[in-house]
Amino acid sequence: MWNLQEYRIASSPAEAVALMRKGPGKGAYIAGGTDMLLEHPACDFVVDVNNAGIGDIARTPGGDLFLGAAATLQGLVDNNFVREFAGGAISKSASQCGNRPVRSTATVGGNLCNALPSADMAPVLLALDATCYIADEDCQESLPLTDFFVGPRMTVLEDRLLVGVALPGECAGWRCAAHKLTRTAEDISLVQVAVSLGMDDGKIQEARIALGAVSPVPMRAVLAETMLAGQEITAVTPDVLRDVATIAAGECDPLDDHRASAEYRRDMVNVLTRRLITRILTDDGDNMEGGAA
Amino acid sequence: MNISFNLNGSATNLEVAPGESLLQALRASRVFSVKLGCETGDCGSCTVLLDGQPVNSCMVVAARVNGSHVTTMEGLLGDDLMIRLQTELVEHGAVQCGYCIPGLLISLYALVKQGPSCGGEIDEEVIRHALTGNLCRCTGYVKPVEAARAVVAAMEVPK
Ligand SMILES: Cc1cc2nc3c(=O)[nH]c(=O)nc-3n(C[C@H](O)[C@H](O)[C@H](O)COP(=O)(O)OP(=O)(O)OC[C@H]3O[C@@H](n4cnc5c(N)ncnc54)[C@H](O)[C@@H]3O)c2cc1C
Ligand code: FES
Ligand code: FES
Numbered sequence: 001m002w003n004l005q006e007y008r009i010a011s012s013p014a015e016a017v018a019l020m021r022k023g024p025g026k027g028a029y030i031a032g033g034t035d036m037l038l039e040h041p042a043c044d045f046v047v048d049v050n051n052a053g054i055g056d057i058a059r060t061p062g063g064d065l066f067l068g069a070a071a072t073l074q075g076l077v078d079n080n081f082v083r084e085f086a087g088g089a090i091s092k093s094a095s096q097c098g099n100r101p102v103r104s105t106a107t108v109g110g111n112l113c114n115a116l117p118s119a120d121m122a123p124v125l126l127a128l129d130a131t132c133y134i135a136d137e138d139c140q141e142s143l144p145l146t147d148f149f150v151g152p153r154m155t156v157l158e159d160r161l162l163v164g165v166a167l168p169g170e171c172a173g174w175r176c177a178a179h180k181l182t183r184t185a186e187d188i189s190l191v192q193v194a195v196s197l198g199m200d201d202g203k204i205q206e207a208r209i210a211l212g213a214v215s216p217v218p219m220r221a222v223l224a225e226t227m228l229a230g231q232e233i234t235a236v237t238p239d240v241l242r243d244v245a246t247i248a249a250g251e252c253d254p255l256d257d258h259r260a261s262a263e264y265r266r267d268m269v270n271v272l273t274r275r276l277i278t279r280i281l282t283d284d285g286d287n288m289e290g291g292a293a
Numbered sequence: 294m295n296i297s298f299n300l301n302g303s304a305t306n307l308e309v310a311p312g313e314s315l316l317q318a319l320r321a322s323r324v325f326s327v328k329l330g331c332e333t334g335d336c337g338s339c340t341v342l343l344d345g346q347p348v349n350s351c352m353v354v355a356a357r358v359n360g361s362h363v364t365t366m367e368g369l370l371g372d373d374l375m376i377r378l379q380t381e382l383v384e385h386g387a388v389q390c391g392y393c394i395p396g397l398l399i400s401l402y403a404l405v406k407q408g409p410s411c412g413g414e415i416d417e418e419v420i421r422h423a424l425t426g427n428l429c430r431c432t433g434y435v436k437p438v439e440a441a442r443a444v445v446a447a448m449e450v451p452k
Contacts, residue, residue, distance in 0.1 A: 002312030007294065007356035034352045037314060038333055045311075048357060074346065078410040099426030100400065102334050104346040105353060185425065186335065 002037065006045035010052045013135035016161050019047045021137070029161060031070050032105035034098070035114045054109070054163050057081060063169025069109025069162040073097050073121075076108060085167065086128055086196060089176035093124040093194070096180050109162045112148065115155045115217070116188075122149075122218035123194035124178045126210035128171045133163040142166075149217035174198045174206065175280045179272050183259065189213045190260045193248075193272040197228070197280050204231050209273060214252035214265050224248035224273065233281060245274040296359040300324070301368025309355040315341070315348075318355035319365065326366035326395040330428070337427035340396035341365045347403040349426065366395040375402055377447070381440035389431035397427045401441050405448075415445045 005025065010016035020027045025044030030036050036046070055070035059081045067076065067090075076082050076094035083091045097120045098106055111121040112132075122145070130145040134157060145165060148155055155162075176196035180189050191213055198206030207228035209221040224247040228236070254265035297306045300322075309318045316339045319327045327350055330336035334352040341350045342364035369375040378401050382388050404423040409415060420441045421434070429437065 001310060001317065002314075002354075004310070004312030007311040007354065009359075030354065032352075033354050033357070034334055037352050037354065040312075046354075048354075050357065074410075083411075095422075098334070099337070100423050101337060101340050101347045101349045101426045102352065104343070104348045 002040040004043065004046060007048065008045055009048045009050075013052055013054060013161050013163055014137050016047050016049050016052045017135060017137045017159065020159050020161075027159075029113070031107040031110040032072065033110075034102050034106040035110060049109075049161065052161075054161075055107075060166075060169075063172060065167040065169075065172070066164055067108055067166075068164040069113075070107050071109075071164075073103040073106045073108065073111070074100070077103065085172050086174050086176040089124050089178055089194070089196070090121075090128070090167075093121060093178050093180070096120065096185075099186065109164070112145075112165070113155060113157065113162050115149050115151075115153050117152055117216060117218065118189045118192070118213035119218060120180060120189060120192065120212070123192045123210040123212040124176065125165060125167070126218055126220055127176055127178070127194035127196040127208040128167045128174065129208065130165040130167055132165050135161045135163045146220060152216050170198070171196065175283075177276045177280050177283075179276060181268055181272065188259070191254075191265050191268040191272065193269060193276055195273065195276040195280060197277070199233065202233050204228050204233060204236070209248050211248070211252050211269055214254040214269055216253070219252065221248040221251040221269075221273070223251055228277070236277070236281060241274050241277055244277065245270045248273045294356060296356060298358045298360060299362045301364055307355070311354075311356055313355045315343075315350040315353040315355045315358055315363070319350060319363075324365050324367060328392055328395065330392070335426075335428065336393070337396040337400065338393050340399045340427065342399060342403060345403070345407075347400050347426075364399075366398060369398075369402060372402075374405060374444075377444050378402060378405070378440070381443045382437065385436045385440040385443070387429075387432050387436035387440050393427060393429040393431075397424070397429065397437055400424055400427050401437075401444075404441075405444060415441075417442065420445075 008019045027045045028043045030046040054068045056068045057071050057079045058066045065085045073094040077091050111119050132148045134141045174196045178194035181191045194210045196208045207225045212218045224244045227244045249266045249270035254262040256262045328338035330338035332351045334349045339350040409419045
């Protein structure tokens with residue numbers, strides 16, 4: 001059994017941070033607990049954030065999509081705002097995380113705060129310009145998701161609470177496609193790529209390429225993005241695509257491990273980047289709808 | 294610590310350790326339909342309904358269910374839909390050792406009760422997606438799916 005002295009339940013973000021700092025001993029936040037119960041990290045107490053009022057999913061009057069940290073992955077699959085945003089890309093990525101019972105409790109905040117290089121919600125949220133909201137006892141801070149991860153299993157949080165992430169309304173109409181490459185459907189990602197393109201007037205106005213499991217933290221391939229942004233859609237020839245994908249593959253820094261070699265991972269970044277951009281540029285959008293049950 | 298919750302329709306008080314899982318707490322209370330398989334969230338033999346949603350009870354801290362509704366197979370015996378699901382599983386030869394069956398039935402029950410999130414039909418793909426968390430080492434992954442399709446075909450699908 002997991003050796004815990006105390007299970008504390010917070011009813012607001014400020015209380016969660018206060019309960020965390022109260023001691024005695026070492027504490028940790030817990031949301032769905034699907035990572036915590038697997039790993040039983042050494043701590044004296046946990047602070048449950050499921051009742052802290054950070055589980056809502058909402059569309060702001062300005063059109064931004066807010067995902068509370070304690071929103072469950074199944075909540076992201078089912079919610080209509082999420083299913084509509086950027087063609088349902090976030091719902092689809094959530095539907096491919098874990099299995100059905102895991103998604104009932106696993107949260108988007110837990111996925112990001114656990115900060116694995118392979119965290120499956122990170123690439124799609126990075127590709128849609130997510131901003132993180134962080135609570136301290138008496139103030140809030142926001143910062144881009146790109147600055148949230150500082151290393152494998154490390155974030156900027158320290159003992160503060162992730163309240164949620166917001167996706168800007170401008171991204172709602174972007175076309176986004178993501179791919180999770182795994183050995184079996186249940187396994188940890190070998191490579192993830194998420195691409196989103198904001199298109200207008202026959203031009204790619206905005207381009208985002210986000211990569212997971214191929215560097216110490218989930219990352220954006222910014223050099224490759226710059227090559228696409230501002231291009232006429234008709235100018236994105238197979239040669240241009242090959243160059244963009246090669247640059248993206250050069251930007252990552254994958255590891256060799258028992259699942260795959262670094263070389264294979266880098267090759268797959270190349271292949272998937274090319275395929276996803278092609279899919280977005282040639283699709284009528286229908287087969288990018290959000291996931292199934 | 295003490296928790297109170299609704300277990301299969303009855304108000305229940307349990308003394309649990311802060312780090313105990315719901316699976317451990319339920320089996321200690323002699324709720325034996327809930328099986329311990331992997332304790333890593335992979336096999337689904339410990340699946341129960343927490344406020345109507347299927348969860349792996351090995352992946353839920355017992356302390357968390359304070360104030361919630363927990364439903365296990367014991368609470369669904371005699372339920373119309375559950376009887377239909379049980380009957381079709383047997384008819385389709387989907388039950389051998391039986392270890393995975395309570396968890397499998399809970400997952401199917403939740404699917405048919407709620408319908409797919411997109412509001413469409415419960416087709417084979419949707420059934421398979423709903424059963425991603427239920428491993429069966431005996432009969433495999435054809436017969437349970439066929440049984441579920443038979444149940445769905447014989448009823449009005451909730452929209
Ligand atoms: C069978 C199985 C399959 C899985 N498959 C996948 C998969 O395919 N892809 C994938 O990415 N993951 C997968 N996971 C891992 C896990 O389910 C996800 O990462 C999940 O989203 C974690 O969320 P949680 O709420 O359960 O986190 P918890 O276990 O509650 O917490 C995880 C970490 O985040 C911290 N934390 C949680 N919420 C906050 C907050 N609001 N503020 C600050 N810190 C916080 C906790 O202290 C802890 O360190 C799987 C797990 C299991 C058991
Ligand atoms: S025992 Fe819970 S999923 Fe296997
Ligand atoms: S019937 Fe034996 S594991 Fe499924």
